[in-house]
Amino acid sequence: MMRFAERVQYAKASEIREILKVTEQPEMISFAGGLPAPELFPVEEMRAVFDAVLKEHGSEALQYATTEGYTPLRELVAARMAQIGIKAAADDILIIAGSQQGLDLTAKVFLDEGDTVICESPTYLAALSAFRTFLPRYVEVEMDEDGMIMEELERALEANPGAKIIYTVPDFQNPTGRTMSLGRRQKLIELANKYDVVIVEDNPYGELRFAGEKIPPVKSLDTQGRVVYQSTFSKILSPGLRVGWICAAPETLQNYVLFKQGTDLHTSTIAQYAIVRFLNTFDLEAHIENIRKVYKERRMLMIDTMKKEFPAGVKYTTPEGGLFLWVELPVGLNARDLLVKCLERNVAFVPGGSFFPNSSRENTLRLNYSNSSEEMIVEGIRRIADAMREMLK
């Protein structure tokens, strides 16, 4: 018997990952994953990009690099931050191996065992896994269509003095697709300042808005350098490159750099060179616009089909961007039971229960619409509706 660390007993395989294994069967229609549409990847452009990088910077791109990241990439990311209202220089950016790594580093920089992490209810499943390695306590804050409810947040802050982190996905949240309103973002900053808490703003989907008005990131409202912002190229370019970034105040960022160094030395050099080359050669904005267009159509079709097909009493969110929407079954119905019936019909989703760290609202489920064709969306929603009707009998 190996003697593992105590935290091993709290680690569990992501339910999504286990479901994804089932969905590898070709006949399965899967709304379970969170994959970007692969048919939109700029494959030929990336081919040109890698070729140019290896031709012109082969030795550098294959060599070790600094922990902070490749300077031209840090500069380009800082310029992108400026476009969404975040003042940042290259020195304020740390390049990381996808935004999941940002969560691991956040835990390393901020969390001692037993520290309180405040999060939305529900929240991003893999953030819970990343933080859980450092054995925090979770406190959930109720959401409505405008995101985390600030009265509930203040109550949570009152009840948990010394809470370390408020973790939020303010734009097109995973799993609900909800977006935090501007008024609540302002209130969030005010409360974080008052209660001396760090805000971790996880924003992988912010650029994928296809409806409604842009809302400035929480970080752009930060007056005391207490927002750690993280994002990624995974949803706007390619997740297979594993490149994201952290933007934070200097002392905080320096600590992220320190732990990044011990964690994996640095992010793939060639992937960083490739992204720089892509940004300098091709039009990322036009590419993102195309992604928005396709995801908008898919989301509209999914909602339209749900309207037509789902039984009365089933509710769902209407996201203005991102990859996911959230379904609530009538209370008392269990989405895990629904999943069993759906798998029999070759359609999959993720039951919502595991997105709640403490509570568990088993009548909820997450649907992904970015990775299915229009035919699959219509057919898949019909099959889920059929399974729902069977359950409601």
Added chain:
Amino acid sequence: MMRFAERVQYAKASEIREILKVTEQPEMISFAGGLPAPELFPVEEMRAVFDAVLKEHGSEALQYATTEGYTPLRELVAARMAQIGIKAAADDILIIAGSQQGLDLTAKVFLDEGDTVICESPTYLAALSAFRTFLPRYVEVEMDEDGMIMEELERALEANPGAKIIYTVPDFQNPTGRTMSLGRRQKLIELANKYDVVIVEDNPYGELRFAGEKIPPVKSLDTQGRVVYQSTFSKILSPGLRVGWICAAPETLQNYVLFKQGTDLHTSTIAQYAIVRFLNTFDLEAHIENIRKVYKERRMLMIDTMKKEFPAGVKYTTPEGGLFLWVELPVGLNARDLLVKCLERNVAFVPGGSFFPNSSRENTLRLNYSNSSEEMIVEGIRRIADAMREMLK
């Protein structure tokens, strides 16, 4: 003031990294880093490889992938393990983002706060940083030319009941260049079994033997599945790809997979595809043979020059492979003082003190020979010798 985690106060920037910043000046001769020779990178081959991968598997290579790693790569790695006497199937391999990540995951899987890690004295600096995040205690075991001294190890195991890990770099150790003898490897397994300790065998340099006889890896002698073996493509192909691997017993590996998932989801998909393509298209063994030849010449030249130039009383190791050798100044002399004099002469190295987690033998230093031309080696060693003579005056 931000409230960081307690571990932040124990984290410190790698001294090497700080020295490397100084050595970026072009006139500097640096024996400080641990970089492979970039002029040996198979740049044109990698260009062909990335082109073929993007042409034939573009969407897959740019998409998310499983945490365990790309199956064809796991198979190829398992086959390489077999060549050095380690029985492993693809399922026994986890692909990781360079071997540094293996150390982070090892800490997550095994270390509770205050747990004892037994290591060589001196040991790999960045392993200390990776583990330190989880606040272990370090116990150092003396080495000689045959590696860790087993009588000392047994004393350490007696004195520290419940020790969790023995961390070793048995082949061409960083920083000393020393290799553990076969007899000691057998004794190491015996002691680990007796005292119920996990062995972490970190073997990034094992394939870079250019003199002496091959010695089987510790993992190949493992009778109870208690050796976690890790290695990397960084020193035999390219560190900029950030691809390494873990080989461990099933239950242990499953825990590594769990924490890898929370840490960064998975290793770069395109980098994994590229390595598979390289291995299936080009002759990695011939490439490694070429690296060995060049490093052998550089090491021989460095030793020959030290013989001629270094003052009497200065000792050094004679590695049979790898990238580093280790110098001991007469006791009482401080390598940090020597470094100051050397930087004035535009030559750099890493003082040995920080390779000792508890003790600190300040009369030691590490020299890298893989990343300097023959001219630079001769000139750099002459300058160090000149600085030594000035100190000895």
